[in-house]
Amino acid sequence: xxxxxGRVAIVTGASSGLGTAVAQALASAGARVAVVARRRDRLxxxxxxxxxxxxxxxxxxxxxxxxxxxxxxxxLGPPEIVVNAAGSMFTExxxxxxxxxxxxxxxxxxxxxxxxxxxxxFPHMRAIGRGxxxxxxxxxxxVGIPGIPQASYAASKAGLSGLTAELAVQWxxxxxxxxxxxxxxxxSEITSPLYESERAAEYxxxxxxxxxQGSADxxxxxxxxxxxxxxxxxTGQTIVxxxxxxxx
Ligand SMILES: NC(=O)c1ccc[n+]([C@@H]2O[C@H](COP(=O)([O-])OP(=O)(O)OC[C@H]3O[C@@H](n4cnc5c(N)ncnc54)[C@H](OP(=O)(O)O)[C@@H]3O)[C@@H](O)[C@H]2O)c1
Numbered sequence: 055x056x057x058x059x060g061r062v063a064i065v066t067g068a069s070s071g072l073g074t075a076v077a078q079a080l081a082s083a084g085a086r087v088a089v090v091a092r093r094r095d096r097l098x099x100x101x102x103x104x105x106x107x108x109x110x111x112x113x114x115x116x117x118x119x120x121x122x123x124x125x126x127x128x129x130l131g132p133p134e135i136v137v138n139a140a141g142s143m144f145t146e147x148x149x150x151x152x153x154x155x156x157x158x159x160x161x162x163x164x165x166x167x168x169x170x171x172x173x174x175x176f177p178h179m180r181a182i183g184r185g186x187x188x189x190x191x192x193x194x195x196x197v198g199i200p201g202i203p204q205a206s207y208a209a210s211k212a213g214l215s216g217l218t219a220e221l222a223v224q225w226x227x228x229x230x231x232x233x234x235x236x237x238x239x240x241x242s243e244i245t246s247p248l249y250e251s252e253r254a255a256e257y258x259x260x261x262x263x264x265x266x267q268g269s270a271d272x273x274x275x276x277x278x279x280x281x282x283x284x285x286x287x288x289t290g291q292t293i294v295x296x297x298x299x300x301x302x
Contacts, residue, residue, distance in 0.1 A: 055284045059084035062130045063281070064122065066113060066171070067140030069096040071242035072190060075270035076137050078104055079278050085135060088126045113140050113167040114159060123174040132178035135281045138168035138214075139190045142244065149205035157206040164210035169217055172232070176225065185230040187221070188280045189214045190273075193238045193296050201257065211236070215292045222290030231289040233280045238296025240268030263298030272297075 063080045067073030068089035077087050081104035088107045089097050097108035107129050109122055126133050141164045145156035168189050179185025194204055195211030214234050221232040239258050241249050248254040249267070262268070276295050279285050294300055 056278060056282055057084050058135070058278075058282050061085045061135055061282075062126065062133045063087045063135035063137065064090060064126055064133050064171070064175070065137045065139060066090045066167070067138075067190075068100060069093040071139075071244065072237070072240070072270040072273055073137070073139035074100055075274045076139055076277050077106065079274045080135065080137070080281060081106060083278060083282065085281075086130045088122075088130060088133070090122055091140060114163050116162060116166055116170055119167055119170040120174045123171065123178070127178060132182055133175050134179055134182050134185045136171055136175050136185075136187045137190070137277055137281065138171060138188070140167065141190060141192075141211075143204060143207045145206065146203060148203045152206055160206040160210050161213075164207065165213045165217070168214060172217075172221055176230070179225075179230045180228045183229055185225075185228070186281050186285070187230070187232045188277050189218055189232075189234040190277075191215060191234045191236045191292065193236055193294060193300050195236060196292070196294065197300055218292060219290045226289060231280070231285065233285070233288060233290070234292040235273060235276045235280065236292050236294045236296070237273045238262065238268060238294070238299040240270055240273060242270060261299055261302070262296075263302065266297065268297055 063085040065077040068077040069091035077089050081087050090109045094110035101108040144159045145152050191211035191214040194208040218232050218234045273295050276293050
């Protein structure tokens with residue numbers, strides 16, 4: 055049910071954090087994985103570990119997104135799983151002061167690149183007769199996060215959920231499923247300053263009902279489930295994995 059033997063997967067943001075954990079988990083389930091991000095050295099090391107293919111690329115360069123899919127199709131075969139884990143914040147300003155360049159950059163990396171990647175894998179998935187796209191958003195696409203300003207990031211992540219529902223209904227007839235996983239806070243390069251500040255760590259503890267600190271490994275299960283046949287009847291959904299943050 056959770057096996058992915060022989061399936062070709064693309065994982066963006068695979069040079070660290072959740073993307074690395076997802077790439078490893080998909081490979082353990084039998085998938086052949088192309089790992090995508092900017093830091094080539096890290097990708098080479100990860101690809102060696104999982105017998106995958108490294109593709110160094112800046113996803114903000116939207117004209118290059120199609121090349122990734124062509125390279126994967128040539129080296130591994132047609133992709134039928136895509137996990138869009140690359141994402142970032144480009145400003146810590148409050149909403150009224152966010153620079154337009156930061157807003158644009160956020161939308162390009164977090165929302166437009168996943169959309170273009172989906173467009174480019176679509177013909178392959180349609181030809182195979184199935185596919186699974188899993189976007190990684192955030193609880194901030196669903197609720198405001200007091201004290202940590204992130205308006206454009208939140209908008210980009212909420213946009214992924216809208217995109218997910220629309221692609222799901224347009225492509226369901228081809229058995230292409232599109233879902234989103236919305237993590238709560240977990241420790242990674244992006245969030246390590248939070249966990250290292252006692253005040254911020256206490257804020258996270260206070261707002262997370264489950265008595266644990268999230269890690270990438272706590273998010274991966276939902277992604278692997280959505281990628282494969284165990285979730286064959288699930289599409290268009292945003293699955294929140296947040297230790298209970300949004301349940302309060
Ligand atoms: N950590 C959390 O608490 C949390 C909570 C909710 C949602 N998320 C989301 O989870 C996803 C993974 O984040 P993470 O916490 O694992 O952070 P992370 O360790 O910083 O990973 C981000 C990944 O995105 C890649 N990336 C960034 N900019 C890129 C670009 N322009 N082109 C290509 N790749 C790029 C980075 O690789 P390179 O630097 O090598 O390019 C890295 O592999 C993100 O979408 C994030 O928004 C995280």
